[in-house]
Amino acid sequence: MPSPAKLTSEDIRRIYRSLRLIRRAEEEIARVYPSDRIKSPVHLSIGQEAVAVGVCDALTGDDVVSGTYRGHATYLAKGGDLNAMMAELFGKVTGCARGKGGSMHLVEMSKNVLGASAVVGTTIPLAVGYALALRREGRGRVAAAFFGDGATEEGVFYESLNFASLHKLPVVFVCENNFYAIHTPLTKRWASEALCGRVANFGIPTHRITDSDVFAIRRIVADAVAEMRQGAGPIFLECHTYRWREHVGPMEDYEAGYRDRNDMETWRATDQLERVGALLDATTRGKINIEIEKEIAAAIEFADQSPFPPPEELHTHVFAGQS
Amino acid sequence: MSSPARAEAPAVSRESGRLLRYVDALREAVAQEMEADERVFVLGLDVDDHKGIQGSTLGLQARFGTERIFNTPLSEDAMTGVAIGAAIAGLRPIHVHIRMDFLMLCMNQLVNMAAKMHYMYGGTVTVPLVVRSMIGKSWGQGAQHSQGLYSMFMHVPGLKVVAPSNAHDAKGCLIAAIRDDNPVIFVEHRLLYGTEAFVDEAPFTVEFGKARIAVPGNDITLVGVSNMVVECLRAQELLSEVGISAEVLDPISLVPLDFDTILASARRTGCVLVVDNAWTTCGASAEIIARLAEATSGGDAKPIVMRRMGFAPTTCPTTPALEQTFYPNPATIASAVHSLVRPKAKAWSPAPERAVLAYQRQFRGPF
Numbered sequence: 034m035p036s037p038a039k040l041t042s043e044d045i046r047r048i049y050r051s052l053r054l055i056r057r058a059e060e061e062i063a064r065v066y067p068s069d070r071i072k073s074p075v076h077l078s079i080g081q082e083a084v085a086v087g088v089c090d091a092l093t094g095d096d097v098v099s100g101t102y103r104g105h106a107t108y109l110a111k112g113g114d115l116n117a118m119m120a121e122l123f124g125k126v127t128g129c130a131r132g133k134g135g136s137m138h139l140v141e142m143s144k145n146v147l148g149a150s151a152v153v154g155t156t157i158p159l160a161v162g163y164a165l166a167l168r169r170e171g172r173g174r175v176a177a178a179f180f181g182d183g184a185t186e187e188g189v190f191y192e193s194l195n196f197a198s199l200h201k202l203p204v205v206f207v208c209e210n211n212f213y214a215i216h217t218p219l220t221k222r223w224a225s226e227a228l229c230g231r232v233a234n235f236g237i238p239t240h241r242i243t244d245s246d247v248f249a250i251r252r253i254v255a256d257a258v259a260e261m262r263q264g265a266g267p268i269f270l271e272c273h274t275y276r277w278r279e280h281v282g283p284m285e286d287y288e289a290g291y292r293d294r295n296d297m298e299t300w301r302a303t304d305q306l307e308r309v310g311a312l313l314d315a316t317t318r319g320k321i322n323i324e325i326e327k328e329i330a331a332a333i334e335f336a337d338q339s340p341f342p343p344p345e346e347l348h349t350h351v352f353a354g355q356s
Numbered sequence: 357m358s359s360p361a362r363a364e365a366p367a368v369s370r371e372s373g374r375l376l377r378y379v380d381a382l383r384e385a386v387a388q389e390m391e392a393d394e395r396v397f398v399l400g401l402d403v404d405d406h407k408g409i410q411g412s413t414l415g416l417q418a419r420f421g422t423e424r425i426f427n428t429p430l431s432e433d434a435m436t437g438v439a440i441g442a443a444i445a446g447l448r449p450i451h452v453h454i455r456m457d458f459l460m461l462c463m464n465q466l467v468n469m470a471a472k473m474h475y476m477y478g479g480t481v482t483v484p485l486v487v488r489s490m491i492g493k494s495w496g497q498g499a500q501h502s503q504g505l506y507s508m509f510m511h512v513p514g515l516k517v518v519a520p521s522n523a524h525d526a527k528g529c530l531i532a533a534i535r536d537d538n539p540v541i542f543v544e545h546r547l548l549y550g551t552e553a554f555v556d557e558a559p560f561t562v563e564f565g566k567a568r569i570a571v572p573g574n575d576i577t578l579v580g581v582s583n584m585v586v587e588c589l590r591a592q593e594l595l596s597e598v599g600i601s602a603e604v605l606d607p608i609s610l611v612p613l614d615f616d617t618i619l620a621s622a623r624r625t626g627c628v629l630v631v632d633n634a635w636t637t638c639g640a641s642a643e644i645i646a647r648l649a650e651a652t653s654g655g656d657a658k659p660i661v662m663r664r665m666g667f668a669p670t671t672c673p674t675t676p677a678l679e680q681t682f683y684p685n686p687a688t689i690a691s692a693v694h695s696l697v698r699p700k701a702k703a704w705s706p707a708p709e710r711a712v713l714a715y716q717r718q719f720r721g722p723f
């Protein structure tokens with residue numbers, strides 16, 4: 034891995050903090066899950082955090098992200114409020130969608146986290162459309178679209194690429210390639226592994242990051258976004274990564290036999306959280322860890338204490354301008 | 357989801373065969389038809405993984421091989437076209453979707469092609485296609501994993517739509533769908549998967565367009581759709597305790613619809629409540645009530661009291677606090693019946709805990 038030479042110690046602290054917050058928040062979600070207080074399917078990103086963190090750290094608060102049902106990492110990396118996320122999972126009115134959307138539909142428009150969708154591929158063109166509006170706005174903001182390897186099989190993915198490239202829209206397409214769609218490996222779904230080649234045919238510069246190097250992802254996005262702010266068109270990142278837990282739910286599932294625990298162990302050996310953590314001195318790292326534990330405990334407490342939405346909330350928000 | 361109390365298994369007319377779960381009945385139907393007919397094949401996302409569409413396709417690939425049951429890429433639009441293409445070539449595809457919501461990606465091919473080809477090609481082309489999909493409920497399925505969108509397909513001539521409510525009908529309807537020379541939208545419900553009914557082992561068909569009187573009664577006709585049949589049956593039990601005799605009808609297939617049976621029952625009881633597993637606007641319940649209204653306007657001496665229930669006219673919320681009022685349930689159904697049958701009496705509702713169905717209480721997510 035390239036050395037993080039140009040990064041300041043503040044950069045490293047911030048990136049570590051983000052990686053650690055996502056990891057620990059999701060581990061706690063998994064711990065709480067068997068209590069049935071979270072009655073929402075949860076798709077955890079444990080092991081995949083570096084992609085969201087690397088991309089989002091290269092964006093500003095004014096830039097926009099769209100994510101998927103596996104969206105806790107995207108939401109938190111972009112600065113989404115942890116309390117509001119936890120409350121959303123608990124179905125509480127203080128949640129980021131007032132308990133109406135659950136884990137699969139996290140949203141925080143004030144942080145430019147566009148709402149996530151549970152229908153694979155559906156948010157990709159939405160990010161493109163948002164970028165169309167950003168281009169018109171002319172302030173140099175960009176949109177990043179996160180999606181899985183499975184989403185690249187939907188026609189809408191290619192249609193979106195074509196349009197974004199045709200109009201040179203400021204979109205960072207980010208494929209979180211964890212090699213599986215639910216339990217089905219790429220080999221049973223892709224005729225050719227050359228995803229970047231497919232995308233490049235639309236005239237879009239592509240980057241294939243096979244080791245999840247959080248600093249490399251950050252640098253590529255930072256460079257590309259700087260150009261987009263001056264009018265350059267979209268880029269595409271294929272980020273290899275690995276989902277450590279089951280597709281949906283809190284557990285591991287290596288005993289199911291569709292993948293090998295050794296693959297995960299290989300990825301864990303280069304865990305970006307550990308790697309970045311090792312760049313910090315023990316005191317700094319310990320201090321961040323303690324802060325994060327407090328934040329997570331407070332978020333769970335907040336979610337537990339918050340009320341459920343009142344019954345009349347069932348009928349609010351069907352149409353805008355009504356309630 | 358463990359197996360529910362036997363008492364809640366929907367009544368089917370005969371008591372032969374074995375007690376079988378809905379999910380196993382689906383799998384048995386497909387296995388038997390694949391055994392009997394080389395042309396039958398199964399495609400769809402995740403039909404061959406270790407979960408096998410909550411068990412409904414489990415083991416089929418080991419038995420019939422990867423040529424006859426295979427996973428697809430996440431490409432529902434194209435895969436629907438592929439299935440239609442194979443069907444017009446003489447094969448009999450079963451395209452499986454783990455949620456009905458995903459059929460929205462298939463809409464163009466189903467509505468503009470599959471539904472119309474036999475007609476617009478002057479009867480020279482047939483599309484023997486089965487599209488299986490499941491409606492989700494509870495545990496935060498939410499906006500995009502809970503929709504009962506079958507009325508969209510009912511709207512379009514050329515598509516058959518069936519929604520079996522019990523294991524017996526699941527098997528019989530699925531075999532009938534596979535043998536049918538038309539595209540059939542086959543509607544399943546996640547929470548029915550663990551429910552049991554008596555099912556014959558030998559292959560059999562349940563005829564489309566023939567409703568079942570699940571429980572006879574005199575005071576009101578309760579028409580349930582899919583999972584709502586079970587909710588209506590529980591409501592019927594609770595109502596019988598207060599002396600109201602409800603007749604519970606299961607249309608089984610929505611296209612074709614056995615309207616005659618519904619009309620005859622409605623004329624006899626003078627009162628109808630249609631309980632749908634979907635929104636009411638432009639839904640199956642709207643269709644049934646509209647046809648009743650047309651059929652009885654003018655001629656009937658005594659007007660029939662009609663009402664429908666369905667999802668609240670909102671998006672399905674994930675929080676259990678709101679989700680529980682989104683759906684009709686045995687208590688709200690029984691209470692509505694009471695007010696229709698005894699309009700002058702004080703409003704009545706059964707104790708909520710008595711209205712909870714065991715097979716639903718036992719369901720724990722995530723899916």
Ligand SMILES: Cc1ncc(C[n+]2csc(CCOP(=O)(O)OP(=O)(O)O)c2C)c(N)n1
Pocket residue numbers: 103151152153154180181182183184185209211213214215280401430432454458461
């Ligand atoms: C259009 C659509 N088809 C099928 C599904 C069911 N489904 C949910 S997640 C998933 C796999 C997606 O894989 P990928 O895009 O690689 O994302 P990952 O879960 O690996 O992050 C599938 C098939 C869906 N939600 N939407």
Ligand SMILES: [Mg+2]
Pocket residue numbers: 181182183209210211212213214215
């Ligand atoms: Mg994947």
